[in-house]
Amino acid sequence: MSTTRFVQLLDLAAGLVLVTSFAALWLRRLVTVTWVIALQGVALAAVALVIGAYEHETELVLIALMVGVLRGVVLPGLILRAVRAGDEHREVESLINVPAALLAASGLTLVAYATTRDVVALSSTPQVRALPLGIAVMLIGMLLIVTRRKAVLQIMGVLMLDNGIALVMFLGTSGVPLAVELGIASDVLLAMFILQVLTTRIRTKFGGTDLDQLRELRD
Amino acid sequence: MVGAALAVAAVAAAAAMIAGAVLPARSRVVWVGVCTALCATAGGAAATAVLTGSSTFQANFPNLFPLGGVRIEFDALSAIFSLATAIVAVPAAIYGIGYSAHGPSSRTVQIAWPLLVWSVMMVPAAGSVTGLIAFWELMALSSLVLVLAEHHHNVEARSAAQWYAAMTHLSLLAIVLALVVLAHQAGGDSFTAVRAGAGDLSPATASVVFLLSLVGFGAKAGVVPLHVWLPRAHPEAPSHVSAMMSGAMVALGVYGLVRVGWDLLGGGPTWWGAVVLAIGLASAMFGILHALLSSDLKRLLAYSTTENMGLVFIGVGAAGMFAPSGNRSLASVALAASMLLVINHAAFKGLLFLGAGSILSATGTRDLDRLGGLARRMPVTAATFAIGSLAIAALPPLNGFVSEWLLLQSLVHSLPSNAAVVAVAMPVAVAVVALTGGLAAATFVKAFGTTFLAMPRSVEAGQAHESPRTMQVGLVALSGVCVALALAPTALTSPLRRVSAAVGGLADGAPIRTNGVYLQLSGIQAGLSPLLLATGLAVLMIAVLAVVRRGRLHRTVRDIPAWGCGRTVQTARMEYTATSFAEPLQRVFDDVLHPEIDIDVDHHVESRHYVQAIRYRMKIRDGFEHRLYLPLLAVARRWGDGARRIQNGSIHRYLAYSLITLITVLVVSR
Numbered sequence: 001m002s003t004t005r006f007v008q009l010l011d012l013a014a015g016l017v018l019v020t021s022f023a024a025l026w027l028r029r030l031v032t033v034t035w036v037i038a039l040q041g042v043a044l045a046a047v048a049l050v051i052g053a054y055e056h057e058t059e060l061v062l063i064a065l066m067v068g069v070l071r072g073v074v075l076p077g078l079i080l081r082a083v084r085a086g087d088e089h090r091e092v093e094s095l096i097n098v099p100a101a102l103l104a105a106s107g108l109t110l111v112a113y114a115t116t117r118d119v120v121a122l123s124s125t126p127q128v129r130a131l132p133l134g135i136a137v138m139l140i141g142m143l144l145i146v147t148r149r150k151a152v153l154q155i156m157g158v159l160m161l162d163n164g165i166a167l168v169m170f171l172g173t174s175g176v177p178l179a180v181e182l183g184i185a186s187d188v189l190l191a192m193f194i195l196q197v198l199t200t201r202i203r204t205k206f207g208g209t210d211l212d213q214l215r216e217l218r219d
Numbered sequence: 220m221v222g223a224a225l226a227v228a229a230v231a232a233a234a235a236m237i238a239g240a241v242l243p244a245r246s247r248v249v250w251v252g253v254c255t256a257l258c259a260t261a262g263g264a265a266a267t268a269v270l271t272g273s274s275t276f277q278a279n280f281p282n283l284f285p286l287g288g289v290r291i292e293f294d295a296l297s298a299i300f301s302l303a304t305a306i307v308a309v310p311a312a313i314y315g316i317g318y319s320a321h322g323p324s325s326r327t328v329q330i331a332w333p334l335l336v337w338s339v340m341m342v343p344a345a346g347s348v349t350g351l352i353a354f355w356e357l358m359a360l361s362s363l364v365l366v367l368a369e370h371h372h373n374v375e376a377r378s379a380a381q382w383y384a385a386m387t388h389l390s391l392l393a394i395v396l397a398l399v400v401l402a403h404q405a406g407g408d409s410f411t412a413v414r415a416g417a418g419d420l421s422p423a424t425a426s427v428v429f430l431l432s433l434v435g436f437g438a439k440a441g442v443v444p445l446h447v448w449l450p451r452a453h454p455e456a457p458s459h460v461s462a463m464m465s466g467a468m469v470a471l472g473v474y475g476l477v478r479v480g481w482d483l484l485g486g487g488p489t490w491w492g493a494v495v496l497a498i499g500l501a502s503a504m505f506g507i508l509h510a511l512l513s514s515d516l517k518r519l520l521a522y523s524t525t526e527n528m529g530l531v532f533i534g535v536g537a538a539g540m541f542a543p544s545g546n547r548s549l550a551s552v553a554l555a556a557s558m559l560l561v562i563n564h565a566a567f568k569g570l571l572f573l574g575a576g577s578i579l580s581a582t583g584t585r586d587l588d589r590l591g592g593l594a595r596r597m598p599v600t601a602a603t604f605a606i607g608s609l610a611i612a613a614l615p616p617l618n619g620f621v622s623e624w625l626l627l628q629s630l631v632h633s634l635p636s637n638a639a640v641v642a643v644a645m646p647v648a649v650a651v652v653a654l655t656g657g658l659a660a661a662t663f664v665k666a667f668g669t670t671f672l673a674m675p676r677s678v679e680a681g682q683a684h685e686s687p688r689t690m691q692v693g694l695v696a697l698s699g700v701c702v703a704l705a706l707a708p709t710a711l712t713s714p715l716r717r718v719s720a721a722v723g724g725l726a727d728g729a730p731i732r733t734n735g736v737y738l739q740l741s742g743i744q745a746g747l748s749p750l751l752l753a754t755g756l757a758v759l760m761i762a763v764l765a766v767v768r769r770g771r772l773h774r775t776v777r778d779i780p781a782w783g784c785g786r787t788v789q790t791a792r793m794e795y796t797a798t799s800f801a802e803p804l805q806r807v808f809d810d811v812l813h814p815e816i817d818i819d820v821d822h823h824v825e826s827r828h829y830v831q832a833i834r835y836r837m838k839i840r841d842g843f844e845h846r847l848y849l850p851l852l853a854v855a856r857r858w859g860d861g862a863r864r865i866q867n868g869s870i871h872r873y874l875a876y877s878l879i880t881l882i883t884v885l886v887v888s889r
Contacts, residue, residue, distance in 0.1 A: 095871060108882075115885040135885075142881065146874040 006054040007126045013050055014130040016043035017167055018109070021140040021160055025101045028092050030083045030152065034076050037156050041071025044163050048170050051127065063181045067166065070185050075159055075192055082152050082196050093149040101147060105140045112136035119172075127171045134171055138164030151199045155192065162188050221276035221293055224265035225344065231258035232337035239329030248324050252316035252689070255333040256309050262340040263305025269298035270714035277346060284349055290409050292346025295717035296482065300343040300467075300474045303562050306700055307466035307569035308336045314573050314693025315459040317686060318580060323368040323457045331364040332460065339467050343474050347409045348398045351475075355394065359387045362468060365460040366452045379451035386438055386448040394435030394475065397428045401483065413483050425484050429491055432479040433498075440472025440528045442502040444843045449525055450509070454517035454585065458576020459693075461517060465524045466569035470561045473531050477554075481539065481722050492539025493640055499536050500651045502529030505843075507658045508812060511665070512805050512839050514797040516575045516585045519666055520568065523611065526655060527564045531557045533648055534626050537633070544638045549629055551730035552740050554722065555715040556625035562711070563618045563704055567610035570697035574604035577690055578670060581683040587669045587797035589680060594671040596683045601671045603694040608663035610701045613656050616753035618704035621738075625731075627652060628745050658804070665800045674791040706750050709733040798837060805837070814839045 001009075020040035027033050045068030052060030094101065112135035120128055141161030145154050166184070235254030242250055269275060275295070281288035293301075315332065338358040345351040363384055370376040402408050404424060405416025417425070434445070441449035449469070453461050480491060506526030513519040534557030541550035577600040578593065579585055594601040610617040630652065633645045675681035685691070704711075712733045719730055732739045737748045805814060817836040823829035 111882055111885065115889045118889065139878070139882070142874070142878040146871055146878050 001054050006050065009050045010047065010054075010126055010130060013043050013046040014133045014167065014171070016040075017047065017137055017163065018133045021137045021144075021164075022102065022105055024144060024156065024160065025105055025140065026098055028098075030092060030150075031080065033092065033153070033156060034080050034083060037079065037159055038072050038076035040160065040163055041073075041076065042068055044068075044071060044166055044170075047167060051170060066181070066185065070189065071159070071163060071166075075188070078192055078196060079152065079155060079159070082155070082199060085200070092153065095147045095149065101143070104143055108139040108143060109136040112139055131168060131171045134164050134166075134168030136164070137161075137167055140164075151195075151202060155195045155199070158191065158195065159188070221265045221268050221274070222278060224261045224268065225276070225291070225293070228258045228261035228265070228337065228340060231255070231261060232333045235333035236330050239333065240326060244324050245320075247326075247329055248319045249316055251329045251333060252312050252319075255315070255336050256312035258333060259305045259308035259312060259336055259340065262301050262337075263309065265293065266298035266302040266305060269293055270295060270302065270717060284353065288347070288408075289345070289350040289353065290347035291341075291344050291350065292410055293344045295714065295721040296474070296478065297343035299558050299714065299718050300470060300561065301340050303470055303565035304336070304340045304467040306562065307462055307565045307697070308340070310693040310696040310700075311459040311462045311466075311569060311573065312336065313696070314462075314576070314690050315457075317689035317693075318457065318459055318576055320687070321580065325368070327364060328368045328457070331361040331368075335361040335365060335460070335463060335468075339463065339471065342471050343478075346411075348402045348413070349408055352391075352395055352398065355471075356391060358468065358471075359391060362456075362460070362464055363387065365464075366456045368457050368460070369455065373455060375451075376455040379448075379455040383448045383452040386445065390435045390438035390445070392435075393431045393438070397431035397435060397479065400424065400431075401428050401479070410483060414485070417484050420484070422488070425487055426491075429480050429484060429487060430494075433476060433494065436472040436475035436479070437498065437532075438472070439475070440469050440532070441525050442472075442498050442528055442532055443505045443525070444501075444847060446502065446506070446525045447841065447844050447848055450513075450518050450521040450841075453521035453524065453572075454515060458517075458572055458579060461520075461576070462569040462572035465521065465572055466565040469524055469528055470531070470565065472528065473535060473557065473561060476532075477535060477722060481542075485723060486539070486542055489540050489543045489638060489640060492536045492542070493644060494536070495532050495539055496536025496644055496648060499529045499532030499534075500648060502526065502532060503655045504529075504651055507655050507662060508808055509839065509841070511658050511662045512801050512812065512814070512837075514587045516578065516587055516590075516666065516670065517572070518585075519587075519662065520571050520575060523659070523662065524564075524568060526659065527560065527568065527611075530623070530626065530652065530655070531560050531564070533652065534560065534629070537626075537630055537645070537648065540638075540641055540644065541629075541633060544641065546633070548730070549633055551719045552625065552632075553629035554719060555730035556622055556629055558715060558718055559625060559708065559711065560622040563610065563622050563701075566697060566700045566704060567607045567617075567619060570603060570607035570694065570701060571611065573690070573693050573697060574600055574607060577686040577694065578683075580690075581686060582677075582679040584677070584679060587666065589677040590670045590675070591673050591677075591680055591791060591794065592671070592675040593680060593683055597671075597685045599685060599691045599694060603698040604671065605667060606698040606701055608667045610705070612660040612663045614660065616705055616749060616756050618701050618708070621705065621708045621747070621749055623652070623656060624747060625740075628740060632745070661801075661804060665797055669795070669797040669800065673794045674789070676791045676794070676796065706753055708749055709738060712738070798835070802837075812839055813842070 017040055020036050020043060023036045024033050024040070027036060045064045048060055048064035048067055052058070052064055096104070109132075113132045116132045116135055119131060122128070138161055141157050141159075141164055143157075144160055145157035148154060148157065162184075231254050235251045235258060238250035238254060239247055265276070276291070276293040278291040279288065280290070283289045312332075319329070335358060338354050338361060342351065342354040342358055345354050363380060366383055367376055367380045370380070401413055401417065401420075404420050405413040407413060407416060420428070438445035438448075453465050456464060476495070480487070503526050506522050506524070506529055510519045510522035510526060513522055534553045538550040538553035538557070541547070541553060575585065577597065578590065581593075581597060581600075582590060584590065606617065610619040613619040613623040627649065630645050630649045633641055675683075712731045715730055730740065737746055737751075739746045805812065815838045817834075819832075819834040819836075820830055821832040821834075823831050
């Protein structure tokens with residue numbers, strides 16, 4: 001693979017990760033958002049795959065396949081089940097409207113670029129130049145958690161946050177040992193399970209997972 | 220010997236706490252009382268040994284706490300305060316057996332009580348910064364638990380405990396700051412190291428340390444304007460605890476001030492003394508005025524504690540003003556007056572609080588306007604309360620007189636002074652002490668008269684019975700101490716000399732010389748013989764009694780009212796009440812106290828010319844509380860409300876906080 005092709009593919013994949021996170025803020029149907037998250041997982045796997053292929057590291061390619069299965073299929077599948085199980089409205093309910101959310105996400109992307117300037121200046125490899133994208137996805141994931149009402153969207157936000165972290169990891173360190181990635185993946189899986197169980201329990205107990213209504217539970 | 224006694228005290232306190240934890244209610248009270256009394260006796264024995272011998276006691280427990288460990292240094296200054304503690308603690312512990320049997324006998328209270336006694340005893344014995352803070356905090360916490368002892372049926376106790384907890388911990392903060400700065404600058408934790416290193420402190424640092432310790436220890440002593448907790452907390456505690464808190468615990472504020480200001484720091488400029496003196500004058504006046512107008516017996520006693528601590532501060536402040544100008548022997552006399560007052564105050568205030576406890580448990584009320592006529596029903600309480608009242612009013616021949624006389628002598632004889640501030644301050648101080656003495660006499664005439672004389676003003680007062688034997692033992696023992704201190708203060712001359720020697724920055728030499736009967740002050744042409752004075756008074760009294768009796772025997776015509784002018788029956792409603800007794804003096808001080816007075820007049824239904832009932836209510840607000848503390852509290856509350864808006868329970872908001880924090884960290888640490 002030539003270097004030009006590598007840079008193009010890497011930028012495409014990493015850009016796709018960012019674009020999907022914007023799309024997750026923009027779209028209104030819960031099921032579609034889940035598909036977008038799955039697409040983001042695949043894009044993340046593609047980033048790892050491209051880096052692995054370019055540097056001829058079979059271990060990274062292996063990790064990329066695993067990430068693709070886990071973040072592109074298994075975790076979105078779990079979320080989809082949660083979405084389908086809920087007989088509540090399948091619409092996204094947000095504290096701020098879509099244009100505001102997109103504007104905030106753009107702001108966060110700028111913050112990510114501004115704060116990582118020094119890191120990017122350290123090295124001129126294409127991976128490091130794409131590093132701010134990872135930070136931006138992390139921040140947008142947190143924005144999703146903060147602004148959405150349904151608990152299932154909080155789960156998606158956590159997943160997006162973790163995708164951002166993984167992206168930074170791939171881009172910044174050009175591959176971590178398999179054991180570390182395995183550990184992180186199983187952690188996320190576990191967190192997903194716990195969150196899903198919790199959501200189901202909240203729903204059966206209080207009849208809905210609107211976080212603003214859970215406010216009554218304090219004191 | 221001293222070490223052994225202190226060890227016995229510690230073991231006895233531990234035994235008392237274990238007894239309080241494991242024994243069943245009835246025997247618990249007895250064993251806790253006995254072991255606590257033993258603990259206090261052992262502490263008193265250690266103090267006496269140090270005060271009569273010339274040795275001091277030191278011990279090190281390096282592993283008791285991390286870093287510093289605890290060091291015990293028992294010198295004469297420690298001993299005089301531990302002795303004051305023992306004087307009130309032993310009778311109070313015995314009294315507590317009877318008092319707790321029908322009152323606060325819960326496990327918590329019975330564990331906290333010996334802990335309080337022991338920690339009050341050990342605070343002066345601490346010889347390192349860590350040790351002092353540890354015992355101080357132990358004392359603060361155990362007394363806080365005891366203030367809350369009766370919170371079940373007493374709502375007041377809860378707010379009192381809140382005030383007490385807040386004030387005592389703010390004062391601890393000031394003390395810790397002062398001591399930590401001191402230890403850091405001196406490069407050592409033990410008092411010996413601090414004393415050695417304090418000479419290198421810059422005057423500004425030394426003054427900051429002094430002012431911090433003045434705030435911290437002044438709050439514990441309950442002096443103006445840090446007194447607000449005292450008239451709340453002391454009345455709400457069980458009475459033997461009140462006696463302990465008022466008689467011994469507040470005096471440790473004085474101990475701390477003298478220890479840090481004039482022992483560890485080695486004294487300072489004249490204005491240190493002037494500040495202490497000014498606080499003392501304000502406290503004495505403020506305390507006694509509020510005591511005079513209070514109609515709650517225990518509240519009255521608590522305000523009188525503020526007054527007495529004010530007097531002690533006057534003595535310490537005067538000594539602190541004399542010492543820098545070179546008049547060391549006069550400073551010794553002023554310091555001796557303060558220390559004697561601490562001892563005397565422990566005896567008579569302890570006695571009066573125990574007496575108030577007897578009245579409270581016999582009648583169920585502390586309201587002076589509902590008492591009366593108890594002298595016949597509670598003769599022992601009445602007699603001992605009378606002795607305490609005479610002592611606290613500083614009337615000869617009782618013990619309060621000796622210390623107040625010493626204080627006045629030291630103030631008066633400073634007058635041909637070359638320092639302008641001394642020449643201005645001392646006449647004012649003399650005037651305030653004299654006025655305070657007069658008002659104290661009026662206060663305790665009121666307290667004794669309305670409680671014990673005349674007719675009972677309520678059913679409960681009419682059905683009162685004398686308290687149980689153990690409580691009487693406590694009362695009689697403390698009045699015995701008062702009388703002994705009155706007749707033989709000469710016994711304290713050599714202890715007071717040792718205390719003077721221990722406070723290096725303030726005094727030197729013997730403040731008082733004695734030949735067994737006669738007290739002679741050093742550097743002043745003044746002397747007093749309490750024993751001769753008492754004998755003279757006794758002879759005079761017997762003579763007057765004899766003449767009166769003789770006159771009665773020889774009189775054959777008796778006066779009987781002819782028609783009585785309508786006053787054929789005397790009822791309790793015709794008597795002076797506590798409020799009405801103090802009313803003329805309240806008018807005199809109207810401009811200072813600003814009392815709120817309500818008069819409700821109910822008219823007869825059929826004619827407005829006939830009055831059916833008149834109600835008179837007088838309430839005096841604490842000026843400091845009203846002008847200083849409540850605005851501060853209001854500001855704090857506004858801040859608290861603001862904080863509540865941040866913390867409103869919305870999960871989104873909490874999540875947003877973490878997002879904002881993350882972004883801030885990213886931007887700042889870039």
